[in-house]
Amino acid sequence: MTAVCLMNTYKPMPLSFIRGEGARLWDDSGRQYLDAVAGVAVTNVGHSHPKIVAAISEQAGLLLHTSNHYRIDWQQKLAQRLTQLSGLEQVFFNNSGAEANETALKLARLYGWAKGIEHPLVLVMDNAFHGRTLGTLSASDNGTARLGYQPMSAEFVKVAFGDIVAIKQATRVYGERIVAVLVEPLQGEGGVALPPPGYLKALRGHCTQNGWLMMLDEIQTGIGRTGRWFAYQHEGIVPDVMTLAKALGNGIPIGACLATAAVARLFTPGSHGSTFGGNPLACRVGCTVLDIVEGEGLLHNAAVQGERLLAGLRTALAGHPDVAQVRGMGLMIGIELTRPIREVCLVAAREYGVLINVTRGQTIRLLPPLVIDAADVDRIVAGVVGALGQRVTG
Numbered sequence: 001m002t003a004v005c006l007m008n009t010y011k012p013m014p015l016s017f018i019r020g021e022g023a024r025l026w027d028d029s030g031r032q033y034l035d036a037v038a039g040v041a042v043t044n045v046g047h048s049h050p051k052i053v054a055a056i057s058e059q060a061g062l063l064l065h066t067s068n069h070y071r072i073d074w075q076q077k078l079a080q081r082l083t084q085l086s087g088l089e090q091v092f093f094n095n096s097g098a099e100a101n102e103t104a105l106k107l108a109r110l111y112g113w114a115k116g117i118e119h120p121l122v123l124v125m126d127n128a129f130h131g132r133t134l135g136t137l138s139a140s141d142n143g144t145a146r147l148g149y150q151p152m153s154a155e156f157v158k159v160a161f162g163d164i165v166a167i168k169q170a171t172r173v174y175g176e177r178i179v180a181v182l183v184e185p186l187q188g189e190g191g192v193a194l195p196p197p198g199y200l201k202a203l204r205g206h207c208t209q210n211g212w213l214m215m216l217d218e219i220q221t222g223i224g225r226t227g228r229w230f231a232y233q234h235e236g237i238v239p240d241v242m243t244l245a246k247a248l249g250n251g252i253p254i255g256a257c258l259a260t261a262a263v264a265r266l267f268t269p270g271s272h273g274s275t276f277g278g279n280p281l282a283c284r285v286g287c288t289v290l291d292i293v294e295g296e297g298l299l300h301n302a303a304v305q306g307e308r309l310l311a312g313l314r315t316a317l318a319g320h321p322d323v324a325q326v327r328g329m330g331l332m333i334g335i336e337l338t339r340p341i342r343e344v345c346l347v348a349a350r351e352y353g354v355l356i357n358v359t360r361g362q363t364i365r366l367l368p369p370l371v372i373d374a375a376d377v378d379r380i381v382a383g384v385v386g387a388l389g390q391r392v393t394g
């Protein structure tokens with residue numbers, strides 16, 4: 001069926017799924033696939049998890065929406081859990097990642113305003129991706145996503161990702177106008193890029209020294225993806241602001257902006273809001289996701305299976321002429337190719353029943369649900385290696 005009634009913003013593969021369970025999906029012909037994308041880092045606890053199904057069904061029968069004009073107990077519960085896990089102190093709930101980042105950017109504006117800075121600047125990174133609202137697009141460095149939407153907001157200064165020297169140079173050039181830095185701990189859309197070890201720690205120190213807000217976009221990396229609740233925990237630091245979305249709802253739309261109390265208090269009643277943000281359904285599901293990650297040991301599983309996947313791919317693809325590098329952390333893995341290989345996702349799906357993704361044109365990205373086991377990992381390796389082995393020309 002041609003999607004003539006849908007706006008032309010996506011180019012979907014010729015596949016349609018009707019059912020999912022754990023790390024598996026079934027298409028409309030009944031064929032089973034292993035999902036190594038998880039709806040782009042969303043279904044971390046797997047498809048149709050019985051506890052998520054129960055939480056949704058029960059809450060739907062009780063209450064879906066009342067608005068933020070009333071206290072919402074599930075919102076308070078989820079905020080409490082997230083603050084305990086993150087070391088941050090207060091939460092604002094949204095419905096998506098872009099909105100969560102808008103919340104963070106608004107906090108940065110208020111922070112600058114409180115300091116009397118008239119034209120505040122936020123440092124952002126080469127190849128960053130923070131969303132598709134006009135504000136978050138301005139903070140992103142993605143040519144296709146920005147094309148035709150100029151002018152972009154002038155409040156962002158772009159520096160090289162993972163390079164603390166570039167940050168220091170920007171400090172010298174822009175000085176007191178800088179109020180914050182917004183960065184993904186690992187870049188997802190930007191090609192699964194990892195900063196050098198110690199970068200986030202050095203950045204934390206620099207932000208503290210200069211009175212900037214350290215704002216981490218954990219929308220893709222958060223909720224266990226890298227083997228810790230949040231990727232910054234690998235470096236033993238705590239940011240001033242963090243954003244979450246994607247896996248927090250496992251498919252139910254939710255976003256969250258967390259901050260220290262000192263930063264969060266810049267908001268006052270009426271200064272920010274959302275009709276749907278923090279509704280009982282989304283927050284109850286968020287609490288259930290956290291219960292499952294904890295109860296099923298999924299942080300540990302992500303670390304263990306991530307190592308197996310990385311090692312398996314590195315061994316199987318060693319010396320492959322089309323592979324430049326295999327890198328990653330936990331279950332966020334990129335295989336950078338030496339050239340774009342068209343159809344690699346379709347070949348992996350059709351021939352091997354493994355769903356993979358390509359980002360930045362020539363980096364295969366693997367983001368399987370955190371519930372995968374060793375046999376699943378081996379099937380993903382076989383699917384990727386098989387699809388690349390076919391040498392489909394670009």
Ligand SMILES: Cc1ncc(COP(=O)(O)O)c(C=O)c1O
Pocket residue numbers: 040096097098099101129130131132184188189217218219220245246
């Ligand atoms: C790091 C990061 N930030 C923000 C976003 C935007 O999230 P959403 O699509 O929910 O607005 C994404 C989406 O891919 C992302 O990966």
